[in-house]
Structures are given as structure tokens and as C-alpha cells.
Amino acid sequence: MRLPDxxxxxxxxxxxxxxxxxxxxxxxxxxxxxMTLIHALVDHGARDLxxxxxxxxxxxxxxxxxxxxxQVARLITTHLxxxxxxxxxxxxxxxxxDFNAQGILAERIRAGGAGIGAVLSDIxxxxxxxxxxxxxxxxxxxxxxxxxxxxxxxxxxxxxxDTFGNLAYLATARNFNPLMxxxxxxxxxxxETVTPLGALDANSVHTSGVFVDHIAxxxxxxxxxAVVQR
Numbered sequence: 001m002r003l004p005d006x007x008x009x010x011x012x013x014x015x016x017x018x019x020x021x022x023x024x025x026x027x028x029x030x031x032x033x034x035m036t037l038i039h040a041l042v043d044h045g046a047r048d049l050x051x052x053x054x055x056x057x058x059x060x061x062x063x064x065x066x067x068x069x070x071q072v073a074r075l076i077t078t079h080l081x082x083x084x085x086x087x088x089x090x091x092x093x094x095x096x097x098d099f100n101a102q103g104i105l106a107e108r109i110r111a112g113g114a115g116i117g118a119v120l121s122d123i124x125x126x127x128x129x130x131x132x133x134x135x136x137x138x139x140x141x142x143x144x145x146x147x148x149x150x151x152x153x154x155x156x157x158x159x160x161x162d163t164f165g166n167l168a169y170l171a172t173a174r175n176f177n178p179l180m181x182x183x184x185x186x187x188x189x190x191x192e193t194v195t196p197l198g199a200l201d202a203n204s205v206h207t208s209g210v211f212v213d214h215i216a217x218x219x220x221x222x223x224x225x226a227v228v229q230r
Contacts, residue, residue, distance in 0.1 A: 003197060005163040006215045010040045013188045013214040017046045017153050024109070024149075024180040025053040025063055026156040029082075032173035033062045034157040034190050036218055041155070042069050050074040052149055054105065054176055056086035067095070076149065078102040099129060104146055106179060111148035113182030118147045154184035158207070161191035162198070165212030166205045174206060181207045188214045 014037060017023065023041075027033025042065050049072050056077060057064050066072050067086055074096040080086040089095045100108065101123050111119050120143040124130045134145040156177040159170035167189055169177055181187050189207075194217040 003164045003209075006165045006209070006212060007163055007194060008214050008216060010036065010190070010216045011044065013037070013216050014040045014044045014046075014155075016186060017041060017044060017049075019046050020048045020050075021046060021152040022050040022052065022150075024151040024154040024176075024184055025051055026154070026175065026177035026180050027057075027062065028054050028172065028175040029057070030061070031171070032157050032169065032175045032177050033057065034155045034188075035062060037155040037157075037188060037190050037216070038062055038065055042066060042071070045071070047071045048073045050076065052076045052105075052109070052151055052180075054078050054102065056080045056083040058082045059085045074098070076100065076105070078105050101129065105149075106176065108146050108149040109176065109179045109183050111146075112150040113179060116148055118145050120144065121146055149183060151180070151184040152186065154180040154187045156181055156187065156189045156207075158189050158191040160193050160195060160200060160204075161189060161212075161215050161217075162195050162200050162209070163215070164197050165189065165207075165209035165215050166200050167191065167207040167209075167212065168200060168204045169206050178207050181211045186214075187212045188216070190216045190218055192218050194219075 051072055053063055072095055076098045078100055090097045107119050122143055125142055130144055135142050158167040160168040189212050
């Protein structure tokens, strides 16, 4: 069986994102954040988006471009502390923000990728994080029901990919990307380098190509979409 070549143009990759979609965005600060795909999504213009991302990046970087362009209606995250612009949007009611403990956000995404409806945790009991959530009792202990997270689209950054979409991440850029690649209906990856099928050592693959729908190679992108990861 011949495996498909999933390489495509950056603009073509994000063109499938619709108004109102839920979009997972990989990254922890700068490492692993798909900066170039974010710029392409800004140009595409889809609005009323729900973003799921560990953080809001810093002003003028990453998903802040989507916040500045008014494309985000809701942000599911762990903190906004590095982005005063995001804090202003939340305080003024221009975006809705759902906060999660960092490990809980990761676990909710993992559950979404594994087909699990929810996870139980005592983290957040008695705090604002528990407001509006169901509480159940197990062995006499109250636990929060943390529903799984899935998305219409995941945008992720990889160091290397092959043409089928097998991905390898570099160091801490691995963070949320593998989880999100399993928890979205459509997965779009940007990669520093795209190699022929079979060129990646099997032991180096962190995300199987079966989860990936589109690959855009950063090494072939120039101009306004040329964003360097540090």
C-alpha cells in the first residue's frame, strides 16, 4: 500500500478551519508553539474560535496575534501571567477564559485522545477551579469530574517530519504537542524539516503519522510566514 504524501501549502492547511471551531495549539511558552501556522490562521481570518493552549504567550507573539485580531471568543488555558493584553481582554469581557491546573489541562487533553469521557481529580476542590463542575464521591473522598477535551483542529510544531506525517519533537518542544495530535479531528503540523518516508528512525518518532492530516515544511517558507523557533 502506498502511503500518502501529506505535504501542503501553509495557507491551504489552515483553510479548513471554520468560524466557531475549537483549535488546540501546542507549545509551552515559545518551545513547541506553531508560530507560523498561527500567522497563517490570522491571515485566514476564521473567527469566534475557542483556543486550547497551555498559555497565552507574550504580547506580540504566538496566539497573541489571534487575540489582537479579535478571532478568539474563548481561551482554555492554565495562565495568562506573561500576557497583559490577554488579561485586559478577559477583564473587559471581550474573551471568556477557562483556567485549569496545568496537569489537569494535560490530562483532559490526554483523555480526549484516548476516548475517555472524563477524569476524576481532587485538584481544585474548594477553589474557584471547581466552580460549576460536578463533584462525585469515591471511597468517601470528593473528586471533581474533569471532562475530556477534544478539538476540531490541532496546530502543532515538530522538529522533523516525514512525508506521511510521522513527527519527532526537539527537547521541551515535545510538551503538549503529542497529546493534542491525538485529541483533534484534524491535525496540522509545521516541521522544521520534512524527510522522505522511512528516513526517520522508528525509535525517534513521537507522533505517528496516522494522527496527522497536513504537513507544512518551514524550511521552504519565506517572507511573512518565516518565523524562527528558539
